[in-house]
Amino acid sequence: MSTADHVHLRIPGPTPVPWRIQTAMSRPAIGHRSKEASVLIRDISRRLRNVFGTSSPVFPVSGSGTAALEAAAVNTVRPGDKVLVVVAGAFGKRFADILQRMDAEVVRLEIPWGSPCEPDRLAKELDRHREIRAVFLTHCETSTGVLHPVGELAETIRQRSDALVIVDGVSSVGGAPLNMDERGIDVAVTGSQKALMLPPGLAAVAVSPRAWHVIESNPRPRYYLDLLMYRHSLEQETTPFTPPVSLLFGLAESLNMLEEEGLQEVFRRHERLGKMTRRALEALGIRLLTDESCASPTVTAAMGGDRWTADELRAEMRNLGVVIAGGQGRLKGRIFRIGHMGHCHEPDLLAALGTLETALARLGVLSEPGAGIKAAQEVWIADVQRVDR
Numbered sequence: 001m002s003t004a005d006h007v008h009l010r011i012p013g014p015t016p017v018p019w020r021i022q023t024a025m026s027r028p029a030i031g032h033r034s035k036e037a038s039v040l041i042r043d044i045s046r047r048l049r050n051v052f053g054t055s056s057p058v059f060p061v062s063g064s065g066t067a068a069l070e071a072a073a074v075n076t077v078r079p080g081d082k083v084l085v086v087v088a089g090a091f092g093k094r095f096a097d098i099l100q101r102m103d104a105e106v107v108r109l110e111i112p113w114g115s116p117c118e119p120d121r122l123a124k125e126l127d128r129h130r131e132i133r134a135v136f137l138t139h140c141e142t143s144t145g146v147l148h149p150v151g152e153l154a155e156t157i158r159q160r161s162d163a164l165v166i167v168d169g170v171s172s173v174g175g176a177p178l179n180m181d182e183r184g185i186d187v188a189v190t191g192s193q194k195a196l197m198l199p200p201g202l203a204a205v206a207v208s209p210r211a212w213h214v215i216e217s218n219p220r221p222r223y224y225l226d227l228l229m230y231r232h233s234l235e236q237e238t239t240p241f242t243p244p245v246s247l248l249f250g251l252a253e254s255l256n257m258l259e260e261e262g263l264q265e266v267f268r269r270h271e272r273l274g275k276m277t278r279r280a281l282e283a284l285g286i287r288l289l290t291d292e293s294c295a296s297p298t299v300t301a302a303m304g305g306d307r308w309t310a311d312e313l314r315a316e317m318r319n320l321g322v323v324i325a326g327g328q329g330r331l332k333g334r335i336f337r338i339g340h341m342g343h344c345h346e347p348d349l350l351a352a353l354g355t356l357e358t359a360l361a362r363l364g365v366l367s368e369p370g371a372g373i374k375a376a377q378e379v380w381i382a383d384v385q386r387v388d389r
């Protein structure tokens with residue numbers, strides 16, 4: 001068993017925290033109502049807009065990603081509203097479960113886990129159910145590794161209804177372009193421990209002008225997650241409740257890193273990492289859960305083999321010092337998932353893929369390791385951008 005310092009964390013969140021961010025977070029505490037905190041909160045909120053692709057305000061909310069999912073739901077859904085949720089994996093299901101516990105009529109559009117939601121399928125569902133007030137989508141469905149076509153889905157919704165478009169971007173924001181404004185997304189949320197490279201505990205919510213109309217007139221009781229309080233506070237350059245100040249220090253540094261690399265190059269790197277992973281697994285004869293056309297740049301899911309299970313592979317890799325994730329919900333035991341988002345660069349991935357080959361060899365199901373690494377290297381060689389990191 002490797003010691004903690006040598007373990008490579010390649011799960012789709014929490015993700016490794018870069019040294020620069022660790023250092024930034026270790027600064028002495030400051031008062032959350034101080035001038036310095038105000039400057040920090042204003043700065044973070046402004047710079048997060050780029051990452052979301054919006055000119056609307058972005059609010060930091062203390063809590064894990066699910067707090068932001070719940071904030072999106074309780075603020076936009078009025079008592080008795082009919083809402084549609086695309087359920088294509090564990091996180092779509094979580095959104096639906098949150099809404100189910102509210103006084104709302106929830107229509108679940110079930111999509112096979114591992115497939116994308118096709119716009120036609122959504123169009124049919126919207127035509128069947130009149131008066132849908134909000135549609136809840138998952139951008140990257142972390143449990144399957146599918147990046148859903150939220151742009152086309154949002155367009156489909158806009159053409160057919162006035163429903164708000166609400167997107168879970170927890171495992172995509174900072175790793176894939178969300179383009180919130182361009183795509184007509186009304187509410188988008190993310191969490192700190194995925195592509196933003198931070199420890200868990202901080203979420204963010206972006207809200208369009210169209211969504212505010214609904215939020216302002218929504219009589220649903222809410223307090224800690226009431227976005228009207230967050231808006232009022234942000235106008236005073238603060239947050240309604242004590243924010244996790246050290247995570248804010250970390251987020252400012254995370255934004256520095258994203259800006260230095262350049263957001264477009266960050267997205268390209270994630271594309272490259274996804275492609276390296278998929279080519280490597282294919283070269284080893286491992287079946288991917290998803291098609292190339294909808295594969296996420298932040299996480300890859302693949303099946304166990306004829307002579308080995310996904311969980312046997314995970315256990316062997318863990319022994320060798322690389323942690324990967326298993327399946328969730330109905331995919332438990334059937335798949336393994338490799339996270340390649342946030343603080344993950346090509347050499348990190350080669351280490352993980354090389355370890356995966358070693359593990360398969362030790363399980364006695366791979367006689368000649370190397371094909372996977374070679375395929376990954378070929379992707380990297382063909383697409384090297386810069387060497388001056």
Ligand SMILES: *Cc1c(COP(=O)(O)O)cnc(C)c1O
Binds near residue numbers: 065066067169170
């Ligand atoms: C990680 C994740 C969440 C939030 O999970 P938390 O454990 O509450 O942070 C929500 N949606 C998606 C798509 C995720 O990947």
